[in-house]
Amino acid sequence: MAVIVDTETDAPSGSPAPPRVPTWTLIAFALGGLVLLGIAAVAIAWQEEPPAIRPAWGGSVLDPAPDRPATDLIDTDGAPFDLRRATAGQLTLVFFGYTNCPDICSVQMATLKQSLDRVEVPAKVVFVTTDPARDTPERLRSWLDSFDPAFTGLTGSEAAIARAQRDMGVTVAVADEVEKDGAYTVGHSSAVYVFTTDDRAHLAYPAGTRQELWTNDLPRIANEAAWQPAS
Amino acid sequence: MTWWCSATRELWSWTPRAYPGIWLAVAILVGSYLVATRRHARHHMLTGEDRRKWIWFGLGVAVLWGATDWPIGALGAGYLASVHMLQYLLYTLVAAPLLMLGTPEWMVRPIVRRLKIHGALRTLARPIVAGVGFNLVLIATHAPWTVDTFRTSQFGSMALDLVWLASGFLLWIPLVSPLPELRHPSPAVRCVYLFLASGAIPMLPGGILTFASFPLYRIYELAPRVWDLSADSDQQLAGILMKVGNIPIVWSVIFVIFVKWATSERDERLDASAHRRDTEGAAPIAG
Numbered sequence A: 001m002a003v004i005v006d007t008e009t010d011a012p013s014g015s016p017a018p019p020r021v022p023t024w025t026l027i028a029f030a031l032g033g034l035v036l037l038g039i040a041a042v043a044i045a046w047q048e049e050p051p052a053i054r055p056a057w058g059g060s061v062l063d064p065a066p067d068r069p070a071t072d073l074i075d076t077d078g079a080p081f082d083l084r085r086a087t088a089g090q091l092t093l094v095f096f097g098y099t100n101c102p103d104i105c106s107v108q109m110a111t112l113k114q115s116l117d118r119v120e121v122p123a124k125v126v127f128v129t130t131d132p133a134r135d136t137p138e139r140l141r142s143w144l145d146s147f148d149p150a151f152t153g154l155t156g157s158e159a160a161i162a163r164a165q166r167d168m169g170v171t172v173a174v175a176d177e178v179e180k181d182g183a184y185t186v187g188h189s190s191a192v193y194v195f196t197t198d199d200r201a202h203l204a205y206p207a208g209t210r211q212e213l214w215t216n217d218l219p220r221i222a223n224e225a226a227w228q229p230a231s
Numbered sequence B: 001m002t003w004w005c006s007a008t009r010e011l012w013s014w015t016p017r018a019y020p021g022i023w024l025a026v027a028i029l030v031g032s033y034l035v036a037t038r039r040h041a042r043h044h045m046l047t048g049e050d051r052r053k054w055i056w057f058g059l060g061v062a063v064l065w066g067a068t069d070w071p072i073g074a075l076g077a078g079y080l081a082s083v084h085m086l087q088y089l090l091y092t093l094v095a096a097p098l099l100m101l102g103t104p105e106w107m108v109r110p111i112v113r114r115l116k117i118h119g120a121l122r123t124l125a126r127p128i129v130a131g132v133g134f135n136l137v138l139i140a141t142h143a144p145w146t147v148d149t150f151r152t153s154q155f156g157s158m159a160l161d162l163v164w165l166a167s168g169f170l171l172w173i174p175l176v177s178p179l180p181e182l183r184h185p186s187p188a189v190r191c192v193y194l195f196l197a198s199g200a201i202p203m204l205p206g207g208i209l210t211f212a213s214f215p216l217y218r219i220y221e222l223a224p225r226v227w228d229l230s231a232d233s234d235q236q237l238a239g240i241l242m243k244v245g246n247i248p249i250v251w252s253v254i255f256v257i258f259v260k261w262a263t264s265e266r267d268e269r270l271d272a273s274a275h276r277r278d279t280e281g282a283a284p285i286a287g
Helices: A023-046 A104-118 A137-145 A158-167 A211-223 B020-043 B048-068 B072-078 B081-101 B105-115 B118-124 B127-142 B144-150 B154-176 B187-200 B203-211 B231-244 B247-281
Strands: A073-075 A091-097 A123-129 A152-155 A192-195 A201-205
Touching (some): A091 A211, A104 A123, A104 B231, A123 A137, A201 A211, B020 B048, B048 B072, B048 B081, B072 B081, B081 B154, B081 B247, B105 B118, B127 B154, B127 B203, B144 B154
């Protein structure tokens, strides 16, 4: 028996129509399904990881932990700044970078700012330039103020900055070749070094550390019994 | 070589940047349309309706290009979650329906017939299927893993853009399909469908973005900042856009559907009463 096919729609002509489910019923079922899917999605997104698989710290544990170094640097007011004396006994986050950095430095500073705004932890942020030729105290201050006026900026001679890095066990920054337009980049350590109240750097947080990690770790760092000053 | 917008981790610059892959894609789209139109014009007269469709298609291409190319494409690919959301809205709520409105039936039907996909399209055109499909794609393409994975490569970024466009076509099939039999006949169903599928349901993921405790997308959280917009504020803005960015378009379309529906009902009533007057007022033929 020949089947007449509607060439426009490719459907056989005269075939019986399938039974119809009321449209509102279908809409209700679909809506209910979507609501359940949404609830499941929210539940999964908000689910905390079981403590067993949460890493101890978001950063790397430094062992041995370097001591808070004495530095021969100046702050953005031009005043001498000795890191050991000025921040003794304080939770201090130290970062080596430069204001013309194309990526990492501004991201680290922005992340630190947002993270510190979330936690009630008295932490000091110290930014040490690795490009003293271009990062004058004024430029450094202006750049840091775009993140937080409370951030401390330090500069000094190349030798003093290199010494501070070596004393902390940080790879000394090296300026790359100057391009035709006078621009150049500086290869530098991208980690934030955390000096705890016992004046030692127990942790280093790499570039790409997210706010959630900082927010989880900072209160714990501040209260970590093993890293309190010896009484 | 940079041919499509993707995340680069470089500082943002307002110096325009070339993405030749995007230009090529737009050229192929426009070129195909023009070739098909010329072929059709050799054997058929082009109507005023065809010419009007050129305008819709042109607008759709312009929006698609603007949403894909620098600066919106570059910002959305690697810097700001809010611009990523703006891109998504432009693709799904503006470019997709304009392109469909601008595509004539005679251009689409031979392709559908040749590929034998009419049955599949009929299924996809059912409001339930289209609405669920659209929202599944919305959730899948906005999941942090998806965004953080796909936006870091040019191929991945292009794939994400294409999936968005396809989901936009899916959303609008029941309303403005070039094939009339795929458009849902009931204006009421069309209004409810559009409201639910693109207005109400997306509020859920929008709310997640707005009220999340931390930035969800690594790529945008760790991108160099633009306009001093913090990662938190940027994400909240993205969530707000997802929740309410569709309102002007969705409600405008619902309004147009409603007005057309009311007008056609009124016209039907007027025609019916005029017909009654004609039949009642006709004088009997003298015997």
